[in-house]
Amino acid sequence: MSSDESSPGTPSPNARKPNTDWWPNRLDLEILDQNARDAGPVSDDFDYGEAFQSLDLDEVKADIEQVITEPKEWWPADYDHYGPFMIRMAWHSAGTYRAYDGRGGAAGGRQRFAPISSWPDNANLDKARRLLWPVKQKYGRNLSWADLMILAGNVAVESMGFQTFGFAGGREDSFEPDKGVDWGPEEELETQERFDEAGEIQEGLGASVMGLIYVNPEGPDGQPDPEASAENIRQTFSRMAMDDRQTAALIAGGHTFGKVHGADSTENAHGPDPEEAPIENMGLGWQDGETAREEGVTTSGIEGPWTSSPTEWDMGYVDNLLEYEWEPEKGPGGAWQWTPTEGEDVEAAPDAQNPDEEVTPMMLTTDIALKRDPTYREIMEDFQENPMEFGMSFAKAWYKLTHRDMGPPERFSGPEVPEETMVWQDPIPDADYDLIGDEEIDQLKAEILDSDLSRTRLVKTAWASASTYRDSDKRGGANGARIRLEPQRNWEVNEPEELETALETYEDIQQEFNESRSDDTRVSLADLIVLGGNAAVEEAAAEAGYDVSVPFEPGRTDATEEQTDADSFEALKPRADPFRNYIRDDVQKPAEEVMVDKADLLDLTAEELTALVGGARALGATYRDSHLGVLTEAEGALTNDFFVNLLDMGTEWEQTRDSETVYEGRDRETGDLEWEATRLDLIFGSHDRLRAIAETYAAEDGEEMLVEDFVDVWTKVMRADRFDLE
Incomplete structure (x- = not known):
């Protein structure tokens, strides 16, 4: 067998064609399947x-x-x-x-x-x-x-002489790629088809080029244009919630060390990547024979160090960038890079492989961008004047870069976790009071249910608070009660006027309860909001004939405005919420795809998604109390009516003339209008896997199962951010 035939990147001639290839428009639930199983040998209970x-x-x-x-x-x-x-x-x-x-x-x-x-x-x-x-x-x-x-x-x-800000362990290992990530629309690596007419990277994407982490180091489209490069840098780093100062610190700090590699033209120096490499390479890619040992490594195609001391923390990068003039040239790897202009005497660096030889430092177009852009240049000049500030800025930006996706500090482990908590970590205060017990919980539930808030409003308020949680980076959720703060308080999906009424009622109940206590027992708004939703679910189940108790664990506290990065939290605003049958007008993807994406961020399985939508529709918990998808005459009771009526063969569905997403369900015999629903509803009858689950709940013995499953997944979402309970 030839090495080409044995390559992991070469499809087997007997390879089966997956359903997504046969039917590319079919809704793909694979990302939810990742949430339903544990891939790999490490058990689920391993911490x-x-x-x-x-x-x-x-x-x-x-x-x-x-x-x-x-x-x-x-x-x-x-x-x-x-x-x-x-x-x-x-x-x-x-x-x-x-x-x-x-x-x-x-x-x-x-x-x-x-x-x-x-x-x-x-x-x-x-x-x-x-x-x-x-x-x-x-x-x-x-x-x-x-x-x-x-x-x-x-x-x-x-x-290499730098003092880091800290380190936290506790990241889990995956044993397969994350299938939910959209890396971009391009079909070839190192191409860019992701910019709109205004020059903005498409919503949701981070890098400017397929296959790169941020931007092309040669400059946009491979051209040495520092000003345009600065625009790309600002876009891409802001997509990961870095401001200009953090961005400049990261680039300057990172480029203080090491070199880039372009010893030869990429056509001659690169072997196949790991996925295309022959099997005998054992997973290693880019094997270019003896080139790496004899002539030097080619990686980016750009060649040279930034400073004269590439393995020491110093001010060499900042000084070289600001104190000397640079001009573009094609390097030995055939890529654009910047060299000192004639007459500029930049201190030489040792050769990376032969310390007896010297080389001249270089710069990337992305480096020159920090000098040409006025805002970045002002920051760089400040760093040059204040080396300690440069060091601290890099330390904190590096810590943010490497810990941003870990969530709150409760998840951090190890002796080097900093005592300071940054606002980007979404801090929540500790409870400095005694938590409510069973007696107080029953008392508060009764007061909430006796208030002017409807059962539906209680459910929607709790859901709006908790469903911001994202398992991808452990942000959002009910803890902190940030639904009462900007920007969440005024998100369209949260129906601000109705939410305001609910929050005022909860604040009154909280104040009355806390002021009435002669001991140190107190209740937070965060706990009250979840407790109200739980109470409403219990009543809805009781109305359907089922006695259930929704688990509740007190201990949530209320964050302050100072503890909330409003700009950063804006990223959590739902573009669609299938559980409230809501989708923004500017969403381009099919509604059902957005639903699956939202379910994945909530760490739901296909079964949990189905139970949650069906139960929410029965409760009437829709955006603006819309009747769309509320396929029941007993709205507010936790029944299986949504599935029964959705799958009823006596109903014929057709798209309305006025909307591409709204459908009418008419009686097949009389033509009378029975129901109205959206794509977010009909997908549970049209998609084979989702229909199979829906049929289970629609059966005569399925209602009790639905109630149990709905309570379980409701509880999962309500406590998704309770890392203190793990």
Whole structure:
């Protein structure tokens, strides 16, 4: 068998064609299947944070530093030090995060899987992970790959003289790629078809080019245009919730170390990526024979260091950028880079492989962008005048970059977790009072149900508060009661006027209860809102003939405006909420695809999605109390009517003339209008898998199952952000 025939990237001639290829418009539920099972050998009850806490972190870091400072013959180390290599690996692991949906980032250690593992921007990072394999092998599952890759970056900068802000462990490992991430519309790597007419990157995407972490280092479209590059930089870094100062600090701090690699033209120097490599490469890609040892590595196609001391933390990058003039040229790798203009005497650096030789530092177009853009330049000049401020800015920005997707500090483990909590971590105050017990819970539920708030309003308020949770980056949720703060308080989907009434009622109940206590027992608004939703669900089940108790755990507290980054929270605003039958007019994707995406962010399975939608429709918990999808004459009771009437063959559905998303259900015999619904409803009858689940709930013995399953998934969402209970 030839190496081409044995390549993992070559399809087998007997490969089966999946349903999505036969029917590309079919709704794909695969991302929800990831939530229904545990891929990999680690059991579901294994606690990565607890396991990390058991490690001797000093020993682990010493082992990592040994790897970093002891070059291996099979892969060259620039300057006999793998530190810059490990920084790049850690940066590219975390840098895929985007604030839009919280996906990407270091969690899961997904740099090990396609497509990220084979992106051009990650060329040769497979070698960095192989260098770390002895450390991973020694500590096993107690040290996840996700933690190890970031920790290696921290150890790297520390080994070169920088003091990091801290490190938190506890990231879980994934054993498959995240199938829910949309990396872009392009069909080829290193192409860009993601800009709208205004020059903005399409909503939801982070990088400007397919297969890159951020932007093209040569400049937009491979042209050395610093001003246009600055625009791209600002866009892409803002997509991961970095401001201009944090962006400048990250670029300047990262480029203080190491070099870029373009020893030869990419056509001659690159082998196939890991996914296309022959099987005997054992998962390693970009194998270019002896080129790496004899002539130097080619990765980006750009060649040279930024400073004269590439393995030391200093002000070399900032000084070189600001104090000298630079001009574009094509480097040995055939890519645009910037060299000092004639007469500029920039201090030389040692050659990466031969310390007896010297090379002239270079700059990327993305570096010159920091000098040409007025805002970035002002920041860089401030850094030059205040080296300590530069160091602290880089330390905090690096910490944010590498920890942004971990969620609140309650999930952080290890002795190096900083005492300070930043606003981007969505801090929530500790309860400085005694929590309510069973007696108080019953008392408060009775008061809530006796208030002027309808059962539907109680359900919708609780849902609006809790359903902002995103399992992708552990943000949002009911804890903190941020629904009463900007920006959530005025989101259209939350029906601000009605929400205001509900919040005023809850505040009155809270004040009366807390002031009436002679002891230290208090209740938060966050707990009251969830408790009210639970009480409404219990009453709805009772009206349908079922005696259920919805689990409730007090302990949520109320965040303040100062603890809330309003701009960052705007990313959590629902573009669609299938459970309230709401979808914004500007959403371009089919409603059912957006529904699946929302369900995935809530960590729901296909079964949980179905039960939740069916129960919510029975409760009438729709946006603006719309009748769309409320397929029952007993609205407010937790019945299985939604499924029974949706699947009734006596009803014929047709699209309305006035809307592409609204459908009328008419009696087949009389033609009378019976129901109105949306695509978010009809998909449970038209999609084979969802219909199979819906049929189970629609059966005569299915209602009790629906009630039980609805209570379970409702509880799951209400407590999704209660990391203190794990």
